[in-house]
Amino acid sequence: MYIDAYGMESRALNDAVRACGEHSITIAHCIGQRYLGTALSDKALSIEGTPGNALGAYLNGGSIRVHGNVQEATGDTMNSGEIAVFGSAGDATGYAMRGGKIFVEGDVGYRCGIHIKAYRENKPAIVIGGRTGSFLGEYQAGGTIIVLGLHTDGLPIVGNFCGTGMHGGEMYLRTAQVPARLPVQVRAERVAALPEDAAALVREWCALFGREEGELLRCAYLRLTPDSSNPYHQMYVGN
Amino acid sequence: MNMYIPPEYEVVRDTERCIACRVCERQCANEVHSFDADTGKMTADGAKCVNCHRCVCLCPTHALKIVKSDDTYKLNANWDNQTINEIYKQANSGGILLSSMGNPKPYPIFWDKLLVNASQVTNPPIDPLREPMETRLWLGKRAASIERDEKGRLKNTLAPQLKLEVPVMFSAMSYGSISYNAHEALARAAQELGTYYNTGEGGLHRDFYKYGKNTIVQVASGRFGVFKDYLEGAAAIEIKMGQGAKPGIGGHLPGAKISEDVSQTRMIPQGADAISPAPHHDIYSIEDLRQLVMSLKEATNYEKPVIVKVAAVHNAPAIASGIARSGADIIAIDGFRGGTGAAPTRIRDNVGIPIELALAQIDQRLREEGIRDEVSLVVGGSIRSSADVVKAIALGADACYIGTAALLALGCHLCRSCHAGKCNWGIATQQPDLVKRLNPDIGYKRLVNLVGAWKHEIQEMMGGMGINSIEALRGNRLMLRGVGLTERELELLGVRYAGENM
Structure with a gap:
């Protein structure tokens, strides 16, 4: 089914998508509908x-492909499924994801992958082609974030405060430089090659966006992991 | 060096009555009681006692009592024992002081300085035993446009509403902070009473989806257990922005409390800390809040009311005004005496404001701005009796949340040790041997008893005022008078002094 979104209000467009019985839906001329x-x-x-x-918020399966950029809160609390962005993504991409995958061809904004968590077979993954803003993977409790750093603007691959409060999961940054002021509970180590599950994600990213996988x-x-899944257990005294 | 801190309470055993049956020993998860085989007598270590009264209640010969220790440091009105002990604890450990349940400090309780009106001679009282007395109400947006279909019939343009048979709901308590059996008791009681219980930010156990019509699910910053079925299974969705016991502080369930079952319900790994920070890192403005409200509505096809819960803090009226414009249907305000399963002592005891003042000012502000009908107001923290409910509604609330009162009905004795996870009453614990002490069949009946009794009392008070519908009491501040309040307090509460005429 084909929907021309030009001039449509968010709710009308969403109602049309919900009402559509077909599996594949193409939305053209999308301009900011939430x-x-x-x-x-x-x-x-x-x-x-x-x-x-809030594109694909609470997404529970299926796929979303965006031929263009996306704004804030893409894949908020996503449970499963796949979002692929042929462009860049705004802030809070993949907030509190529990499963599924987000692939971004270009850069992402601030607070990407905050609170992402894994649960049993659900292992959320975010693969970013370019660089990220500050607060990448804050409070990360599970899942995988990969930043490929294919951006060409010369800026650092991640912004400030990467991994603050991280207590689970892992990040892979394609850089030799440890992010500035990494919190004490986050361990950074160089890995000569990606482990198979992370490599598979990079292959998927390359296949989606038509890039050579060899070099990547x-x-x-640089692999970032938390030292402990209970980073705060010594902080309190019963009163 | 760890400074010795003398026990706060002493276990006193009447040796004449004690039959050394060892019930107290078996009942105490803190291992206070022990049996001395040499003497054939029971002994007690008061240092481990949290004063939960489990042993006192279960002793078959009533041989036990717990008394406040009279051991004291040199008396000092500024440096009391508690203050000194807290210094020792922190010097011993370097830790943040952690407490549970509501603020126990002697701050003023405005409920107790408000008196309710009754009719005399003119506008006579109504006898609820023979006249209908309506305690049913709806929560949600009341502002609706009038639209007609092509045949001229009115279209239903009213936003989704929550129907309550009594103006009392059970406030948010997560599975993890309280036990499975406590949740079952709350869910079944809510169903029987025609009201709602609230999952807190701990997800919804599979077994409890059947109570969905009486369930409010919570969405907090960590989004624990939030997914499509959870949102669709509920009667309403509550976004937790803050909690009265710990405004500005998030949730932190230690890994040790995350059992297999809690992990499944929260959809997080077993044994790892569950951290739900105070800020939602995607919400920095009312516009951002609106985005979460609307995405939740979108996810549930606009069929469920969305509640936004905030702690009562200094700028509560302006915050409520913003929330009323965010698309939310209901605002829940939690006062600084609200309970908690764990909060830093300093936050619990020093942050936030009394619910009475926050409520009066929020209702006032929303009326002044002409947006009171855009939202319903639900207040909690702490509502202790039906009289508090009546006063809250007269001050402008639509309904109340009760948490501590509900737990008391289940057996809680307010020992304020929930954070230790060894609740002898089977409420604030995940230990299977302790959880099974709380029988949900009995627990839910006790909750139904409590709220049912309150309902009768509310009807009696309404009848006395000559009011036969709870909605006619809402915001009816002329039904209240203050005693022992300053001019400024009366002004903030919007009530007159006792003895003043209309």
Whole structure:
């Protein structure tokens, strides 16, 4: 099904998507409509243009492809499914994701992958082609974040305060430089090659965006992991 | 060096009555009691006692009592024993002081300085035993546009509403902070009473989806257990921005309390800390809040009311005004006496403001701005009796949340040791042997008894005022008078002094 979103209000567009019985839906001329694909579990959305905030919030399966940039809170509390952005993403991408995958061709803004957590078979993953803003993976409790650093603007691969409050999961940054002021409970180590599950994610990213995987798989990465899953257990005294 | 801190309470055993049956020993998870085989007598270590009264209640011969120790440091009105002991604890450990349940400090309780009106001679009282007395109400947006279909019939443009048979709901307590059996008792009681219980930010156990019509699910910064089925299974969704016991502080469930079952419900790994920080890192403005409200509505097809819960803090009226414009249907305000499963002592005892003042000012502000009907107001922290409920509604609330009172009905004795996870009453614990002490069949009946009794009392007080519908009491401040309050306090509460005429 094809929906021309030009001039449509968010709610009308979302109602049209929900009402559509077909599996594949193409939305053209998207200009800022919010909450697209919220809590969908079995559709394949293809979006041309720029969707608004909270694209794919509570996504429960299926796929969303965006041919353009996305705004804030993409994949908020996503449970499963896949979001691929052929462009860059705004702030709070993948907030509190519990499962599924987000692939971003370009950069992401601030607070990407905050609170992402793993649960049993659910292992959320975010793969970013370019660089990220500050607060990457704050309070990360599980899952995998990979930053490929293919940006060309010369800025650091991640901003400030990377991994603050991190207590689970892992990050792979394609850089030799340890992020500035990494919190004490986060360990940074150089790995000569990505482990298989992370490499598989990079291959998926390359296949989506038509990039050569060779170089990205052969090089060294910086792996960030928390020292403990109970970082605060010594902090309190019963009163 | 660890400074010795003398026990606060002493276990006193009447040796004439004690039959050394060892019930107290078996009942105490803190291992206060022990049996001395040499003498054939029971002994007690008061230093371990949290004063939960489990042993006192279960002793078959009533041989036990707990008394405040009369051991004291040199008396000092500024440096009392508690203050000194807290210094020792922190010097011993370097830790943040951690406490549970509501603020126990002697701050003024404005409920106790408000008196309710009754009719005499003119506008006579109504006898609830023979006249209908309506305690049913709806929570949600009341502002609706009038639209008609092509045949001229009114279209239903009213936003989704929560129907309550009594103006009391059970406030948010997560599975993890309280036990499975406590949750079951709350859920079943809510169903029987025609009201709602609240999951807190701990997810919804699979077994309790069947109580969905009486369940409010919570969404907090950590988004524990939040997914499509959870949102769709509930009657309403509450966004937790703050909690009265710890405004500005988030949730932190230690890994040790995350059992297999709690882990499944929260959808997080077993044994790892569950951290839910105070700030939602995607919310920095009312516009951002609106985004979360609307995405939740979108996820549930606009069929469920969305509640935004905030702690009562200094700028509560302006915050409430913003929330009323965020698309939320209901605002829940939690006063600084609200309970908690664990909070830093200093936050619990020093941050936030009394719910009475916050409520009066929020209701006033929303009326002045002409947006009172955009939202319903629910208040909690702490509502202790039906009289508090009546006063809260007269001050402007639509309904109340009760947490501590509900736990007391389940057996809690307010020992304020929830954070230790060894609740002898089977409420604030995940230890299977302790949890099974709370029988949900009995617990839910006790909750139904409590709220049912309150409902009768509310009807009696309403009848006395000559009011036969709870909605006619809402914001009816002429039904209240103050005693022992300053001019400024009366002004903030919007009530007159006792003895003043209309």
